[in-house]
Amino acid sequence: MGRADHGALAGMKALVIGESGGIGAAVADALRQGGAQVTGLSRRTGLDLTDQGSVARCAESLAEERFDLIFNATGALVIEGNQPEKTIREIEADAMNAHFALNATGVALLLRYFAPLMRKDARAVFASLSARVGSIGDNGLGGWISYRAAKAAQNQIIRTAAIEIARRDRNHIVVALHPGTVETRLTQDYADRYPTISAPQAAQALLSVIDGLTAKDNGSFRDWKGKPVPW
Template sequence: MGRGHSHAVGDVKALVFGDSGGIGTAIADALRVRGSEVTGLSRRDGLELTNQQSVAAAADALGDQRFDLIFNATGALVIDGRGPEKTIQSADADAMAAQFALNATGVAMLLRYFSPLMRENARAVFASLSARVGSIGDNGFGGWIGYRAAKAAQNQIIRTASIEIGRKQKHHIVVALHPGTVETALTRDYADRYPTIAPEQSAKALLDVIDGLTPRDNGTFRDWKGNPVEW
């Protein structure tokens, strides 16, 4: 199945983490419009990415269900009122630990406990929202130490997991996705310098990107337009 022969996600069974947030809600809604069966999990359901037992229990509660698409829309730029640092002189150990716990370690826990729920012996996608600012190669401005580093760590987790998962299931695809600068609570105080897009536009574009993925794209990092992002 090459490019140009996309796998429509309209008839898939999907699991969306963070479906109570801006992008997650838009993704879940867009999938339902396409006719997909969608299961959503978020903090309102008791899912705490920073608590390993919580993630394990949430996966266990799904029993023998299998999914064609698992989409992680969780993440935070401001945690406990601490926004992104402007310089390395503002780096704070506790703030950085909180960033890693949610934006990196939390994603590793999702992969550990939920990737086994990807449909076996069939095309299945695990897509996780990362951020272009997590790119080490595409960093010309500095600042935002904790968030950048946590997203870079998530990218490494995604890349590493994709290799291991791909060895066991050749039809499985694990990718990191940059959603664009989306008009959400996460970006509200920081988006004035960048062109923004609505969550609905981002969701449609991201699902279009997912439609076109093949196993050759396993372990890649792409933006909402489908273009590769430098690690």
């Protein structure tokens, strides 16, 4: 596994959304250790992705800033105590709506309000954490319907926004990233079934992938090793 180039991070301005979470905190720490200037947002600082007004206000508070990297580390597998469904017979509308509000619509709102804060006329990246289970092509197990569907919707949002954003500035890159099964609160009840990596390892790997992105990677879905993930 490669490590992020600390020389490339020095002087970078980065915005980490979801900084209070396991991966978000690790990414923010790795960026700061590399010499980047980091701004963090989370529910603790008043950002609620399920509230459009909250997203708009947080973006407005940073209106004069321009970032080389906007990294979205938000997301949830269990919302309000609702565990991932094992069967279609367990679908509850409110639980599914909550997944879409956070894991899909929330990301669309971030793109609407925060993408304009990407540095203009220079390479800038908007990277959003998705999940391999959001891949339709890679789904061979079923289950986890609300989470899978919301992440698949996020992937479509990322792909569509990437086309529009690159038309405005060909130096801008928008991608969805799968971080692996990371040892965080989100995965603690399921991690024993899959090989895991620590949050700091995931952060270094994801930043290494981001560092290697070029304009041709705009609108892509990649894992923490840099490999394409099927849509």
